[in-house]
Structures are given as C-alpha cells and as structure tokens.
Amino acid sequence: MFVIPRWVSVGLGMLLAAVTLAQAPPPAPTPTPVPGSMEERIQRLEKLLAETRAELAALKAAAAGSPADARLAEIERKIDILAQEIEAIKMADAAQGTAAPAPTTQATGTGEGPAVSIAPPTGTAQDAGQRYGLGLSAAKVYGLKRGVSIGGYGEVLYQNFASKSQHGEPSGAQDQITDLRAVVYLGYKFDDHFVLNTELEYENAVVASDKGGEAEVEFAYIDYMHSRPFNARAGLVLIPMGLINEQHEPTAFLGARRNDVEDVIIPSTWRELGWGLYGEAGPFAYRGYMVNGLNAEGYDAEEGIREGRQEGSEALAENWAFTGRLDYVGAPGLLVGASVFTGNSGQGRFTPSGEKVHGATTVVDAHVDWRWRGLWLRGLYAHTWISEADLINQLNGFVGDASVGSRQEGWYVQGGYDVLSLMARARASLVPFVRYEEYDTQKAVPFGYERNPENDRQELTLGLVFKPIDRLAFKADWQQRHNAAGTGVNQWNLALGYIF
Amino acid sequence: MDTFSEVRLPVRLRASAALALLLAGAAATVSATVFLTQEEALRLAFPGAAVAHRTAFLTPAQQNEARKLSGDPDLPAALVNLYVAMKDGHEVGTAYFDTHLVRTMPETIMIVVDPSGAIARIEVLSFSEPEEYLPRPRFYEQFAGKPLTDELSTKRGIHPVTGATLTVRATTDAARRVLALHRILHESPAPTPPAAATGTPR
Numbered sequence: 001m002f003v004i005p006r007w008v009s010v011g012l013g014m015l016l017a018a019v020t021l022a023q024a025p026p027p028a029p030t031p032t033p034v035p036g037s038m039e040e041r042i043q044r045l046e047k048l049l050a051e052t053r054a055e056l057a058a059l060k061a062a063a064a065g066s067p068a069d070a071r072l073a074e075i076e077r078k079i080d081i082l083a084q085e086i087e088a089i090k091m092a093d094a095a096q097g098t099a100a101p102a103p104t105t106q107a108t109g110t111g112e113g114p115a116v117s118i119a120p121p122t123g124t125a126q127d128a129g130q131r132y133g134l135g136l137s138a139a140k141v142y143g144l145k146r147g148v149s150i151g152g153y154g155e156v157l158y159q160n161f162a163s164k165s166q167h168g169e170p171s172g173a174q175d176q177i178t179d180l181r182a183v184v185y186l187g188y189k190f191d192d193h194f195v196l197n198t199e200l201e202y203e204n205a206v207v208a209s210d211k212g213g214e215a216e217v218e219f220a221y222i223d224y225m226h227s228r229p230f231n232a233r234a235g236l237v238l239i240p241m242g243l244i245n246e247q248h249e250p251t252a253f254l255g256a257r258r259n260d261v262e263d264v265i266i267p268s269t270w271r272e273l274g275w276g277l278y279g280e281a282g283p284f285a286y287r288g289y290m291v292n293g294l295n296a297e298g299y300d301a302e303e304g305i306r307e308g309r310q311e312g313s314e315a316l317a318e319n320w321a322f323t324g325r326l327d328y329v330g331a332p333g334l335l336v337g338a339s340v341f342t343g344n345s346g347q348g349r350f351t352p353s354g355e356k357v358h359g360a361t362t363v364v365d366a367h368v369d370w371r372w373r374g375l376w377l378r379g380l381y382a383h384t385w386i387s388e389a390d391l392i393n394q395l396n397g398f399v400g401d402a403s404v405g406s407r408q409e410g411w412y413v414q415g416g417y418d419v420l421s422l423m424a425r426a427r428a429s430l431v432p433f434v435r436y437e438e439y440d441t442q443k444a445v446p447f448g449y450e451r452n453p454e455n456d457r458q459e460l461t462l463g464l465v466f467k468p469i470d471r472l473a474f475k476a477d478w479q480q481r482h483n484a485a486g487t488g489v490n491q492w493n494l495a496l497g498y499i500f
Numbered sequence: 501m502d503t504f505s506e507v508r509l510p511v512r513l514r515a516s517a518a519l520a521l522l523l524a525g526a527a528a529t530v531s532a533t534v535f536l537t538q539e540e541a542l543r544l545a546f547p548g549a550a551v552a553h554r555t556a557f558l559t560p561a562q563q564n565e566a567r568k569l570s571g572d573p574d575l576p577a578a579l580v581n582l583y584v585a586m587k588d589g590h591e592v593g594t595a596y597f598d599t600h601l602v603r604t605m606p607e608t609i610m611i612v613v614d615p616s617g618a619i620a621r622i623e624v625l626s627f628s629e630p631e632e633y634l635p636r637p638r639f640y641e642q643f644a645g646k647p648l649t650d651e652l653s654t655k656r657g658i659h660p661v662t663g664a665t666l667t668v669r670a671t672t673d674a675a676r677r678v679l680a681l682h683r684i685l686h687e688s689p690a691p692t693p694p695a696a697a698t699g700t701p702r
Contacts, residue, residue, distance in 0.1 A: 332636075332661055424650040425650065427573070
C-alpha cells in the first residue's frame with residue numbers, strides 16, 4: 001500500500017513550488033497597443049462616419065438626377081451598414097459592463113473543465129505553436145488583461161418513489177422536489193500566470209437548522225499556468241477521478257440524477273485540499289495531486305467512503321494521499337483513461353483498545369467515453385481497497401453487517417443516441433438512453449463481520465434528455481433500483497438543468 | 501447592386517479608415533489569449549502567396565440566404581471581410597475571421613476555404629474561455645476537405661470532444677456560417693478588384 005509520510009508530502013509541495021517558479025518564463029511580449037480606449041475609438045469612428053455622411057449628402061445634392069445618384073445611394077447604404085456594426089460593438093461592450101476593453105478571465109464550469117484557467121501563458125509561444133501545429137515564429141502569446149469572471153449552473157430535481165419495494169413491502173418513501181443545486185463560479189486572473197477558480201454552491205435551496213440545505217465551496221484553487229505539459233494547481237481541488245467528478249454540470253451527463261457508482265464508489269463531488277501538476281503531453285492528458293487523506297471516521301457500510309471526504313472543512317491532515325489520472329485524448333470523440341486515489345485515512349486516531357488506525361484506502365477506476373455522430377457510449381469500473389477495515393469498525397463502533405467494506409466495487413455502462421441527429425441541421429438534441437450499473441460497498445468485509453445484502457445493488461435506468469439548446473437540459477427517467485435483499489425502491493425522476 | 505466594395509475617393513478613404521477603426525475596436529473588445537495575430541494566421545495559411553483584403557456588403561436577401569444555408573439561427577453580419585490569396589496567378593484560398601461566443605467568452609478563429617468551396621484549415625487566433633474548453637489539434641483537422649453539407653455537423657461528420665462541447669459546437673457553427681457566406685459571395689456578380697491589399701506574406 002502506498003503510504004505517504006506527512007513530511008514527505010510537505011517537502012514535495014515545497015520542492016514543486018520552487019521548481020515551478022524557477023522555471024517561470026520571461027515576461028510576455030507586449031502587443032502593440034491600439035491608441036485610445038474602445039469608447040474613444042468608437043467616438044472617432046462615429047465622427048468619421050458623420051463627416052462621411054455630410055460629404056455624401058453634398059455629393060448627392062450635386063449629382064441629383066444624374067447616373068451618379070444611384071451610385072451614391074449605394075455608398076450611403078454601405079455606410080449605414082458600418083454604422084450598424086458600430087452599434088453592435090457598442091452594445092456588446094455595454095453588455096459586458098466595461099467602458100474599457102473587456103476583462104479576460106472566464107466564467108466557467110466543471111461541466112467542461114475547471115472554472116477559470118487561461119490558455120498557455122506568457123512565454124509559451126512554443127507550446128501554443130505545437131498545439132496548433134504552428135512554427136515558433138508564427139505563434140505568439142500576448143499578455144492578458146485582468147478581471148473578474150462569473151458563471152454557474154443549477155439543477156431542479158423531482159423524485160417520485162414507488163409505493164412498494166422490490167419484494168412488495170410498503171416503501172414508505174415520500175416523493176420530493178428540490179432546487180438541488182444553485183452554483184456560482186467566480187474567477188479572478190491575477191496576471192498571465194496566476195488564476196483563481198472557485199465554485200460556490202447551495203444545495204437544496206435553504207441552509208437552516210430545519211432544512212437540509214448546504215452551502216459549500218466546491219473548489220477554490222490557484223492555477224499557475226506555465227506551459228502545456230506543466231502547470232501547477234493548489235487549493236481545494238476536485239479529485240481527478242472518473243467521468244462525473246470533474247464534469248458534473250447537469251448538461252454534461254445523461255439522467256436526472258448522477259449515476260450511483262460515481263456517487264458512492266467515487267463519491268462525487270469529491271474535493272480535498274492539496275496541490276499538484278497537470279498538463280498534456282502528446283495524445284495524453286494527466287493530473288496528479290497531493291491532497292489531505294480521507295477520514296475513516298466517516299466510512300460506513302452503505303455509502304462506503306463517501307462521508308470520509310473532508311471537503312476542505314477543518315480537514316484533518318495527519319495523513320496525506322496521492323490522486324491522479326491519465327487519459328488518452330488523441331482521437332476526437334474518444335476519452336479513455338484511468339485514475340487513482342491512495343493514502344491513509346486514520347488521521348492519527350486510535351481504537352478504543354489503543355491500536356493506531358492507518359486505514360490505507362485506495363480507489364482506482366478505468367473509464368471510457370465515446371461519441372460518434374449521434375451515439376454516446378460511456379462505461380466505468382471502480383474498485384476500492386481499505387486495509388484495517390476491522391480497526392475502522394472498532395473506531396466507529398460498527399458490528400455485524402454494519403461493517404465497513406474492506407473491498408468495494410462498482411461499474412456501469414451507458415448508451416444514448418441523439419435521434420435528432422437524423423434530422424439535417426437540427427440544433428436541439430433528444431437523447432433516449434439506457435444505463436445499467438452495479439455497485440457493492442461491502443464486496444468484502446473483515447473476518448468476523450457480515451455483509452448486508454442491501455448494499456449489493458443493481459440499477460437499470462431508462463430515460464430521455466431533451467436539450468433545446470446546449471445550455472439547457474430537460475430530463476425524465478425511470479429507475480429500477482434493486483438490491484440483493486429485495487428492499488430496493490424504484491423511482492422516476494424529472495429534472496431541469498442549466499449552465500451559464 | 502454589387503456585393504464587393506469598390507468605393508472610390510474621397511468616400512473610399514473615409515470608408516476604409518472607418519473599417520480599420522472598426523476592426524481595431526473589435527480586436528480590443530476581444531481581449532483574449534492571443535495565439536496568432538491576423539497577419540501571422542494569414543502567413544501561416546498562405547505561405548508565399550499574395551493576400552488581398554476585400555470587403556463585401558450583403559444585401560438582406562443574401563443575409564437570409566446565408567442563414568438558411570448555414571442553419572444558424574442568427575442573421576450573419578451584413579459586412580464581410582475576406583482575404584483572398586493568389587499564387588502564381590491562381591487563387592489558392594480565401595480566409596475569413598469569425599469571432600463568436602463559446603460559453604460566456606469569445607474566441608476568434610480563421611477559417612480558410614479552398615477554391616472548391618471546402619474548408620482547407622481552421623486556426624484559433626484567440627480564446628478567452630479556459631484552456632480545458634479548447635479542443636486539441638486533431639479536432640480541427642477533421643474539418644479539412646469538408647464542404648457545406650449536412651455532414652458538417654457535430655451530430656454527423658464532426659466528432660465532438662468530451663469536456664469541450666460548447667467550443668465544438670461554436671466552431672462547427674462558424675465553419676457552416678463561413679462556407680455559406682463564401683458560397684453566396686462567389687455566386688454573386690464577378691467581384692471587383694480588391695479594395696485594399698495586405699501585402700505578400702513573407
């Protein structure tokens with residue numbers, strides 16, 4: 001088991017920072033400035049057009065009735081078009097709320113990547129050139145202006161539960177509708193190298209003692225943009241595992257609810273505090289971070305490691321972990337890769353009998369996502385190993401079939417087809433889909449404990465996603481939720497998702 | 501009514517100056533990460549060729565036709581700037597620059613159309629969204645040789661990229677928009693000589 005002593009983690013972090021900063025390229029070449037602000041340029045342009053109009057009017061008066069008159073009318077029409085273009089530019093500027101040139105940091109979302117980051121920064125002309133197949137002399141990267149950015153996404157979810165369970169017993173489940181997520185991205189670009197990305201989230205609308213809502217910082221990190229192969233990141237980061245955790249916006253996945261394998265085995269949205277590197281090399285993309293370890297006190301039989309996430313909130317930092325992923329991204333439409341998280345989770349705790357808990361926890365996954373024409377296929381397998389699960393049971397007071405699983409496992413396959421791809425030039429999409437998943441948070445338990453068959457689950461989801469435009473999704477699906485104990489409760493769901 | 505500009509002095513000077521200011525203003529608005537300047541992009545696309553800048557003014561009917569051909573919900577701008585490259589007495593391609601929103605921020609791309617009316621290449625000049633939204637070069641290579649048909653779609657002949665869906669869509673829309681404009685401009689009466697030359701890229 002890969003165990004990282006704390007002093008090694010801290011040392012690696014300092015070394016990484018030193019090396020990264022030492023490699024900082026020289027300042028970017030400054031672009032030749034265009035004199036005056038946008039407002040001044042538009043004013044000059046308007047003045048110029050006004051003079052042109054006056055001159056044209058004089059010419060028209062002189063040429064009245066002659067063949068040149070028609071010619072001048074055409075010129076006048078063209079000037080009108082120029083004037084309309086100016087107007088469009090002015091409106092765009094006003095819409096951005098800037099009299100001066102627009103800010104350059106971005107409002108973003110995890111649906112398509114982390115919140116705010118900037119393409120190759122200062123001194124990376126070579127990388128930009130490589131990226132676009134350009135020669136070094138042909139590619140230049142200029143400095144950027146600074147600014148705040150904003151974006152976000154949201155989801156509303158309605159769940160209707162069957163009145164009876166899998167084996168015909170009353171389910172007791174109550175239907176529910178909730179404003180599941182309302183998220184704001186805020187970003188700030190300090191300079192050409194340093195960018196702040198944050199995601200601030202409300203779940204279930206109201207945060208109060210009598211409500212189930214939560215207010216969370218989903219991520220908040222600083223990116224140091226160095227070059228295409230090497231960039232650094234530090235702060236509250238998304239664990240780079242699976243297909244949902246980093247891309248969890250509602251328009252980015254099929255189904256009203258996220259799949260359960262990536263809710264339980266890979267506990268999305270999973271984020272921890274740490275630092276690391278990311279980038280691309282050849283047809284591969286990678287990310288690798290050192291982060292605070294999980295907290296075994298949160299482990300349980302039903303949800304596995306999910307409540308062991310520390311989420312950046314006064315996280316115990318006695319144990320650290322490594323997490324990373326490697327993806328092949330060389331073919332458009334195809335993403336295939338694997339990821340890992342490994343580290344101790346005892347966080348310095350002892351069992352009632354005085355034994356120190358290490359609780360080494362390793363999660364691995366392999367995933368593939370393939371889109372071809374209207375077809376969208378996705379599959380994932382994930383497995384978790386937890387050592388000293390018996391000590392964790394003692395730590396948490398678990399007995400019998402309430403044991404933490406020493407091995408946990410889940411997988412799913414999903415296929416959808418955009419039927420509107422059969423229609424020429426359809427901009428909307430309508431995707432019927434099917435997903436089958438299995439997961440078990442007690443694939444194995446320590447000697448002396450028992451498995452609870454309720455945790456051996458199988459789910460079939462049949463659904464439909466309609467997107468009138470890229471950024472809006474209306475979803476409906478039916479889920480058959482079975483388990484080995486026969487107590488599963490089916491449900492159907494409706495959801496509305498949006499990004500901006 | 502002619503499509504291409506052949507404005508003469510003194511109004512021609514005024515219009516050219518106005519256009520130059522307009523372009524300067526537009527460039528300033530798109531304060532993004534700049535990978536290539538316009539000149540560099542043209543030099544990259546047309547090595548050793550003479551490139552001439554032309555300005556075309558669409559009639560309302562042409563705008564509607566372009567929208568219909570491209571499938572774009574919005575009317576294209578009436579003002580079109582194009583760059584025609586000539587080498588050894590033959591036209592080798594036409595470049596268009598398209599600025600559009602990706603998610604909330606703009607990007608500018610150059611789309612080069614070959615003499616047959618198909619896409620020759622696409623280059624990203626500037627991009628304001630996160631780099632994670634920016635597809636890799638292999639994505640852009642898919643466009644080469646594609647004419648304006650129903651296959652030029654992310655639902656058909658253009659394979660999307662996981663994590664860059666909006667950029668993929670925006671790029672494909674721009675490609676269709678440009679090919680529609682190119683077809684309309686080349687179906688219109690014979691273009692007049694270039695309004696202004698940008699010189700021969702070295």
